[in-house]
Amino acid sequence: MNLIRRVMAAMFMSSLLAVAGLAVAGPAQAASCYGATCHDKDPQTYCSSDATTPVSGKWILQNAAYVELRYSHSCAAAWARISHASPWDPRGQLAPTVSVIRNSDGASYSCTVPVGDTGCYTKMVNDNGPTSYARGRYDTGANWYYATTAS
Template sequence: MNLKKRRLARVGVLAGGVALSVIAATGSASAYTYDGTSPSSTGCSSDGTTVASAPMKNSAGTMGTIELRYSLTCHTAWARLTLNYTQFACGNASAGYACAAAGITRNNDGRSYSCTISQGQTQCYTPQVYDKGLTSFADGHIDIVSGQIDTRTASY
Protein backbone atom coordinates (compact mmCIF):
# COMPACT_ATOMS: atom_id res chain seq x y z
CA MET A 1 0.00 0.00 0.00
CA ASN A 2 2.81 2.43 0.86
CA LEU A 3 4.49 1.56 -2.43
CA LYS A 4 1.38 2.67 -4.38
CA LYS A 5 1.23 5.96 -2.47
CA ARG A 6 4.90 6.63 -3.20
CA ARG A 7 4.39 5.96 -6.92
CA LEU A 8 1.38 8.29 -7.02
CA ALA A 9 3.36 10.94 -5.17
CA ARG A 10 6.22 10.64 -7.67
CA VAL A 11 3.79 10.96 -10.60
CA GLY A 12 2.31 14.07 -8.95
CA VAL A 13 5.75 15.61 -8.45
CA LEU A 14 6.73 14.87 -12.05
CA ALA A 15 3.46 16.30 -13.40
CA GLY A 16 3.87 19.39 -11.21
CA GLY A 17 7.45 19.81 -12.41
CA VAL A 18 6.37 19.61 -16.05
CA ALA A 19 3.64 22.19 -15.43
CA LEU A 20 6.13 24.55 -13.77
CA SER A 21 8.53 24.10 -16.68
CA VAL A 22 5.81 25.08 -19.14
CA ILE A 23 4.91 28.14 -17.06
CA ALA A 24 8.56 29.15 -16.75
CA ALA A 25 9.14 28.77 -20.49
CA THR A 26 6.14 30.92 -21.40
CA GLY A 27 6.50 33.38 -18.51
CA SER A 28 8.94 35.72 -20.23
CA ALA A 29 8.39 39.47 -20.48
CA SER A 30 4.80 40.00 -21.49
CA ALA A 31 3.97 42.36 -24.33
CA TYR A 32 0.95 44.47 -23.44
CA THR A 33 -0.97 46.66 -25.87
CA TYR A 34 0.90 49.93 -25.23
CA ASP A 35 4.38 48.42 -24.72
CA GLY A 36 6.96 50.13 -26.92
CA THR A 37 4.62 52.82 -28.21
CA SER A 38 5.09 56.59 -28.11
CA PRO A 39 3.26 58.40 -25.29
CA SER A 40 2.79 61.33 -27.65
CA SER A 41 1.44 59.52 -30.73
CA THR A 42 -0.97 57.38 -28.65
CA GLY A 43 -2.31 60.43 -26.82
CA CYS A 44 -1.22 59.00 -23.46
CA SER A 45 1.02 62.01 -22.78
CA SER A 46 -2.00 64.34 -22.75
CA ASP A 47 -2.78 63.40 -19.14
CA GLY A 48 0.76 62.30 -18.21
CA THR A 49 2.00 63.44 -14.84
CA THR A 50 5.33 63.10 -13.10
CA VAL A 51 4.87 60.54 -10.32
CA ALA A 52 8.55 60.32 -9.31
CA SER A 53 11.67 62.29 -10.18
CA ALA A 54 15.29 62.59 -9.16
CA PRO A 55 18.00 65.16 -9.84
CA MET A 56 20.90 64.05 -12.02
CA LYS A 57 23.77 65.46 -9.99
CA ASN A 58 27.35 64.90 -8.94
CA SER A 59 30.05 67.01 -7.27
CA ALA A 60 29.93 69.45 -10.20
CA GLY A 61 26.24 70.16 -9.55
CA THR A 62 22.85 69.25 -10.95
CA MET A 63 23.00 68.41 -14.65
CA GLY A 64 19.36 67.52 -15.23
CA THR A 65 16.32 65.61 -14.00
CA ILE A 66 15.05 62.08 -14.61
CA GLU A 67 11.27 61.71 -14.36
CA LEU A 68 8.90 58.76 -14.20
CA ARG A 69 5.77 59.84 -16.08
CA TYR A 70 2.39 58.10 -15.81
CA SER A 71 -0.87 58.24 -17.77
CA LEU A 72 -3.96 57.37 -15.75
CA THR A 73 -6.06 57.08 -18.93
CA CYS A 74 -3.72 54.62 -20.68
CA HIS A 75 -2.21 53.06 -17.53
CA THR A 76 1.27 53.50 -18.98
CA ALA A 77 4.62 54.73 -17.69
CA TRP A 78 7.63 56.23 -19.45
CA ALA A 79 10.85 58.04 -18.57
CA ARG A 80 11.77 61.59 -19.50
CA LEU A 81 15.28 62.98 -19.10
CA THR A 82 15.80 66.73 -19.26
CA LEU A 83 19.29 68.25 -19.23
CA ASN A 84 20.05 71.70 -17.84
CA TYR A 85 22.22 72.29 -20.90
CA THR A 86 22.27 71.42 -24.58
CA GLN A 87 23.84 68.01 -25.25
CA PHE A 88 27.37 68.56 -26.55
CA ALA A 89 29.25 66.28 -28.95
CA CYS A 90 28.62 62.70 -27.92
CA GLY A 91 28.15 59.16 -29.06
CA ASN A 92 31.30 58.56 -31.09
CA ALA A 93 34.98 57.90 -30.47
CA SER A 94 36.10 61.42 -31.38
CA ALA A 95 33.64 62.97 -28.90
CA GLY A 96 34.85 60.73 -26.10
CA TYR A 97 31.48 60.77 -24.33
CA ALA A 98 28.31 58.73 -24.50
CA CYS A 99 25.13 60.70 -25.15
CA ALA A 100 22.85 61.18 -22.13
CA ALA A 101 20.18 58.48 -21.97
CA ALA A 102 17.05 57.50 -20.07
CA GLY A 103 15.33 54.17 -19.50
CA ILE A 104 12.01 52.81 -18.27
CA THR A 105 11.79 49.35 -16.68
CA ARG A 106 8.68 47.46 -15.61
CA ASN A 107 9.52 45.67 -12.37
CA ASN A 108 7.45 42.49 -12.72
CA ASP A 109 9.04 41.23 -15.95
CA GLY A 110 11.98 43.55 -16.67
CA ARG A 111 10.58 44.88 -19.97
CA SER A 112 12.50 48.07 -20.69
CA TYR A 113 12.92 50.78 -23.30
CA SER A 114 15.37 53.65 -23.61
CA CYS A 115 16.01 56.94 -25.38
CA THR A 116 19.13 59.00 -26.07
CA ILE A 117 19.52 62.77 -26.13
CA SER A 118 21.16 63.69 -29.43
CA GLN A 119 23.75 66.42 -29.87
CA GLY A 120 22.09 69.85 -29.76
CA GLN A 121 19.02 68.59 -27.84
CA THR A 122 18.07 68.89 -24.16
CA GLN A 123 15.44 66.20 -23.68
CA CYS A 124 14.26 62.70 -24.60
CA TYR A 125 11.46 60.41 -23.52
CA THR A 126 11.27 56.65 -23.79
CA PRO A 127 8.60 54.47 -25.36
CA GLN A 128 6.05 53.48 -22.74
CA VAL A 129 5.25 50.31 -20.83
CA TYR A 130 1.78 49.22 -19.72
CA ASP A 131 1.68 49.61 -15.95
CA LYS A 132 -1.84 48.99 -14.58
CA GLY A 133 -1.52 47.07 -11.33
CA LEU A 134 2.26 46.88 -11.85
CA THR A 135 5.22 49.12 -11.00
CA SER A 136 8.01 50.65 -13.04
CA PHE A 137 11.01 52.91 -12.50
CA ALA A 138 12.95 55.40 -14.61
CA ASP A 139 16.72 55.72 -14.74
CA GLY A 140 19.08 58.20 -16.35
CA HIS A 141 22.73 58.22 -17.41
CA ILE A 142 24.92 61.23 -18.15
CA ASP A 143 28.59 60.99 -19.20
CA ILE A 144 30.50 64.26 -18.67
CA VAL A 145 34.04 65.50 -17.98
CA SER A 146 33.50 65.38 -14.20
CA GLY A 147 32.34 61.75 -14.35
CA GLN A 148 29.32 59.61 -14.99
CA ILE A 149 25.98 60.20 -13.33
CA ASP A 150 23.58 57.29 -12.93
CA THR A 151 20.29 58.00 -11.16
CA ARG A 152 17.07 56.05 -10.66
CA THR A 153 13.62 57.13 -9.52
CA ALA A 154 11.46 55.35 -7.00
CA SER A 155 9.09 52.78 -8.44
CA TYR A 156 5.47 53.65 -9.06
Protein backbone atom coordinates in the same frame (compact mmCIF):
# COMPACT_ATOMS: atom_id res chain seq x y z
CA MET B 1 -23.28 78.24 -72.93
CA ASN B 2 -24.04 74.55 -72.53
CA LEU B 3 -20.40 73.90 -71.63
CA ILE B 4 -20.47 76.58 -68.93
CA ARG B 5 -23.61 75.07 -67.37
CA ARG B 6 -22.03 71.60 -67.33
CA VAL B 7 -18.84 72.93 -65.72
CA MET B 8 -20.87 74.86 -63.12
CA ALA B 9 -23.02 71.80 -62.39
CA ALA B 10 -19.90 69.62 -62.00
CA MET B 11 -18.32 72.14 -59.60
CA PHE B 12 -21.55 72.34 -57.58
CA MET B 13 -21.80 68.54 -57.32
CA SER B 14 -18.15 68.13 -56.29
CA SER B 15 -18.59 70.81 -53.58
CA LEU B 16 -21.73 69.10 -52.37
CA LEU B 17 -19.97 65.73 -52.20
CA ALA B 18 -17.02 67.25 -50.34
CA VAL B 19 -19.34 68.82 -47.73
CA ALA B 20 -21.31 65.58 -47.40
CA GLY B 21 -18.06 63.66 -46.95
CA LEU B 22 -17.00 65.94 -44.12
CA ALA B 23 -20.37 65.57 -42.43
CA VAL B 24 -20.17 61.78 -42.61
CA ALA B 25 -16.52 61.54 -41.57
CA GLY B 26 -16.92 63.74 -38.49
CA PRO B 27 -14.05 64.86 -36.28
CA ALA B 28 -10.86 62.81 -36.14
CA GLN B 29 -10.67 60.43 -33.22
CA ALA B 30 -7.63 60.52 -30.93
CA ALA B 31 -5.39 57.49 -30.93
CA SER B 32 -5.75 55.38 -27.79
CA CYS B 33 -4.41 52.30 -26.09
CA TYR B 34 -4.66 50.73 -22.65
CA GLY B 35 -2.25 48.62 -20.61
CA ALA B 36 -0.61 45.94 -22.72
CA THR B 37 -1.73 47.56 -25.98
CA CYS B 38 0.36 50.65 -25.07
CA HIS B 39 3.57 48.63 -24.71
CA ASP B 40 6.21 49.84 -27.23
CA LYS B 41 4.13 52.87 -28.30
CA ASP B 42 5.03 56.58 -28.40
CA PRO B 43 3.51 58.36 -25.37
CA GLN B 44 3.26 61.69 -27.21
CA THR B 45 1.00 60.08 -29.80
CA TYR B 46 -1.18 58.04 -27.45
CA CYS B 47 -1.12 59.05 -23.81
CA SER B 48 0.40 62.45 -23.07
CA SER B 49 -2.88 64.31 -22.50
CA ASP B 50 -3.24 63.12 -18.90
CA ALA B 51 0.43 62.39 -18.16
CA THR B 52 1.61 62.97 -14.62
CA THR B 53 4.88 62.60 -12.76
CA PRO B 54 3.74 60.27 -9.93
CA VAL B 55 7.04 60.33 -8.03
CA SER B 56 9.59 63.10 -7.64
CA GLY B 57 12.08 63.42 -10.44
CA LYS B 58 15.82 63.34 -9.78
CA TRP B 59 18.72 65.50 -10.91
CA ILE B 60 21.81 63.71 -12.16
CA LEU B 61 24.92 65.25 -10.64
CA GLN B 62 24.23 68.92 -9.92
CA ASN B 63 21.79 69.96 -12.62
CA ALA B 64 23.45 67.93 -15.41
CA ALA B 65 20.10 66.36 -16.43
CA TYR B 66 16.66 65.77 -14.90
CA VAL B 67 15.09 62.28 -14.87
CA GLU B 68 11.34 61.64 -14.50
CA LEU B 69 8.97 58.70 -14.50
CA ARG B 70 5.83 59.70 -16.44
CA TYR B 71 2.48 57.92 -16.11
CA SER B 72 -0.89 58.02 -17.85
CA HIS B 73 -3.88 56.81 -15.82
CA SER B 74 -6.13 56.61 -18.87
CA CYS B 75 -3.58 54.40 -20.65
CA ALA B 76 -2.21 52.52 -17.61
CA ALA B 77 1.27 52.97 -19.06
CA ALA B 78 4.58 54.49 -17.97
CA TRP B 79 7.59 55.99 -19.71
CA ALA B 80 10.75 57.86 -18.75
CA ARG B 81 11.85 61.34 -19.71
CA ILE B 82 15.19 63.11 -19.42
CA SER B 83 15.29 66.89 -19.75
CA HIS B 84 17.53 69.89 -19.09
CA ALA B 85 20.55 67.85 -20.17
CA SER B 86 23.69 69.98 -20.14
CA PRO B 87 25.54 70.30 -23.42
CA TRP B 88 27.76 67.30 -24.03
CA ASP B 89 30.62 66.61 -26.42
CA PRO B 90 30.19 63.49 -28.60
CA ARG B 91 33.99 63.33 -29.02
CA GLY B 92 34.60 62.66 -25.33
CA GLN B 93 31.28 61.81 -23.74
CA LEU B 94 28.51 59.29 -24.18
CA ALA B 95 25.10 60.85 -24.74
CA PRO B 96 22.80 61.27 -21.74
CA THR B 97 20.27 58.43 -21.63
CA VAL B 98 17.16 57.48 -19.72
CA SER B 99 15.36 54.16 -19.33
CA VAL B 100 11.97 53.08 -18.03
CA ILE B 101 12.17 49.70 -16.30
CA ARG B 102 9.17 47.61 -15.23
CA ASN B 103 9.84 45.97 -11.85
CA SER B 104 7.80 42.82 -12.45
CA ASP B 105 9.84 41.47 -15.37
CA GLY B 106 12.57 43.99 -16.24
CA ALA B 107 10.93 45.06 -19.52
CA SER B 108 12.52 48.36 -20.50
CA TYR B 109 12.94 51.03 -23.15
CA SER B 110 15.67 53.65 -23.41
CA CYS B 111 16.31 56.84 -25.32
CA THR B 112 19.45 58.85 -25.95
CA VAL B 113 19.56 62.63 -26.06
CA PRO B 114 20.50 63.68 -29.62
CA VAL B 115 23.51 65.95 -30.14
CA GLY B 116 22.41 69.58 -29.74
CA ASP B 117 19.20 68.66 -27.89
CA THR B 118 18.44 68.68 -24.16
CA GLY B 119 16.08 65.75 -23.70
CA CYS B 120 14.16 62.73 -24.93
CA TYR B 121 11.50 60.29 -23.76
CA THR B 122 11.18 56.51 -24.05
CA LYS B 123 8.45 54.34 -25.47
CA MET B 124 5.84 53.11 -22.99
CA VAL B 125 5.66 49.98 -20.88
CA ASN B 126 2.40 48.47 -19.68
CA ASP B 127 2.09 49.63 -16.08
CA ASN B 128 -1.38 48.26 -15.39
CA GLY B 129 -0.58 46.53 -12.14
CA PRO B 130 3.21 46.35 -12.16
CA THR B 131 5.26 49.34 -11.08
CA SER B 132 8.07 50.95 -13.03
CA TYR B 133 10.94 53.33 -12.38
CA ALA B 134 13.17 55.63 -14.45
CA ARG B 135 16.96 55.57 -14.51
CA GLY B 136 19.12 58.19 -16.19
CA ARG B 137 22.83 58.33 -16.98
CA TYR B 138 25.08 61.32 -17.63
CA ASP B 139 28.72 61.03 -18.72
CA THR B 140 31.07 63.89 -17.77
CA GLY B 141 33.92 62.44 -19.80
CA ALA B 142 35.69 61.31 -16.63
CA ASN B 143 32.83 59.56 -14.81
CA TRP B 144 29.31 58.28 -15.30
CA TYR B 145 26.63 59.53 -12.95
CA TYR B 146 23.18 57.99 -12.44
CA ALA B 147 19.83 58.98 -10.97
CA THR B 148 16.95 56.59 -10.30
CA THR B 149 13.38 57.54 -9.41
CA ALA B 150 11.21 55.68 -6.97
CA SER B 151 8.55 53.31 -8.36
